[in-house]
Amino acid sequence: MSSERTERIGSPAELEEFRKGILSKRDPKKPCISLCSGSACHATGSGKVAARLEEEIEKQGLSDAVEVRKTGCHGFCERGPIMVIHPEEVCYLQITPGDVGEIFSQTIKNNEIVERLLYTDPATNKKIAHESDIPFYKKQKRLVFGANGSIDPKSIEDYLAIGGYSALAKALFQQSPEQVIEQVKASKLRGRGGAGFPTGVKWEFARKSVDDTKYVIVNADEGDPGAYMDRSVLEGNPFSVLEGLTIGAYAIGASEGYIYVRQEYPLAVENITRAIQKAEEHGLLGENILGSGFSFRVKVHRGAGAFVCGEETALIASLEGKPGEPRARPPYPAVKGLNGKPSNINNVETWATVPLIINNGPEYFASIGTERSAGTKIFSLVGKVNHTGLVEVPMGISLRDIIYEIGGGIPGGKKFKAVQTGGPSGGCITAENLDIKVDFDELPKVGAIMGSGGMIV
């Protein structure tokens, strides 16, 4: 699988050629077993399953016939470890090392399905074989999070194979920085870190602050208990965050970037650090990116544990090596941020959404969700609900749909009491408001907030 390349990619044309090369070596009909290997999956024993899988392939001499891909989180963490066998997309749940032999003899060799590992629909008692037919996934719209289940976060080839870095090439060669900002504004993207500030407007402030050094920063502090979508995106699809960040740096005119990750997320630190290195090797980061003349460097900074560091001014203090204490604004970071220079901070999910907007155009993104809250949002649905995990839904979906259709209701058929959104500073929504539409403006009407996307039932 490794088409090792040390030479930097020097132009958009070369990028497309390289992408073609990767795709031509891949046979879409060849069975590919993807196994989730995020932090949460390890708690369910996915490491042991992976080891067993590799052993079996070795034993049966199948290393050319079957591909194994260790991906990030598929979202359905409750039922992890999760295995999806492509191209048929057969989805097995809660696999143990003991199941591996059977999966090989039945599914890989004979194309037969191992019934007992499938999802059972509690309503009909029917088995469901395909991932996309499982109710947990069916009502979701996984634009940002979807790729997590099909790529190996360690592999830049995997990211390129699904169209990665085409947005960066488009921005650098077909759009001026101002045009990029116009697109992000027109998409109506609002920050996913909690406050919901329009991202394009924020970028414009930073663009207009004149200085020879400017910074862009990824906020991956994710301090709200019960929320872990940022971790899963960074772990499972680090290149999407990097691509978004690089586009933002170009738009704002920043030459340096920081990724601030809480140290409780060691796998996220590892994966994003590797992604930076690979992107540099391929000429997608560093000096003269894709031959465009634009240069941009990124460093990873680990947080040391303090809830308040997720707040942007505290985060900046922490990046400077000081205690992470918030300071009064203004001046805003867009004017005076890191080291006193103009800085733009966005949340992980916000950055990861940017390539999607550049690729598909702002109208596409704005057409999803509601009038004032565009696009999709990832929520972590946890607590006392049947299907806990990460769910990505269009804004404006009802809370009832999230908890009952996707989440499968409350365990033991009990009554729903309340859901807490927005972390400790958020609020609780009770049963009479279950039909509320989930977006930035509706939730506050019942005393809750969107927050960063934690939903604790």
Place this chain on the structure above:
Amino acid sequence: MDDGKIDKILDKYPSDPSSLIQVLLEIQSDLRWLPKKALAKVSEKLKVPLNRIQHITTFYKAFSLVPKGRHQIHVCTGTACHVRGAKRVLEVVQNTTGLKPGLTDQDFKFTLETVNCVGCCALGPVMVIDGEYHGKMAPAKSEDVLKSYE
């Protein structure tokens, strides 16, 4: 204390104050605490006054000025784990180890701490030992897990 280790860590980062937290994090994970001698070295090399380093080490939770146990137990008491019974798990861990959160036993075997969220909320209650995640902890299961550590 291993002077060589500290020098090696310091060499990896630019010698300026902005490296402070990253350097301290590495020393902490290598030695499991921040000995005074190490801090003096860091102060000299990064040109940060010792009293500022003291402030940093007490501000951030990740740092410890006393030695920690060989195995670090983190019981998540974040909201999602809480609603799924983290309290009972914590009780069992306390009884099994004889420790209260924040403490280390005399043999330096375990250090027990509570954390606010480790990002595995779907699998709550969660306990992390030396970076290894244990999910869906029932009280009896957590006792078994603890017993597997030497």
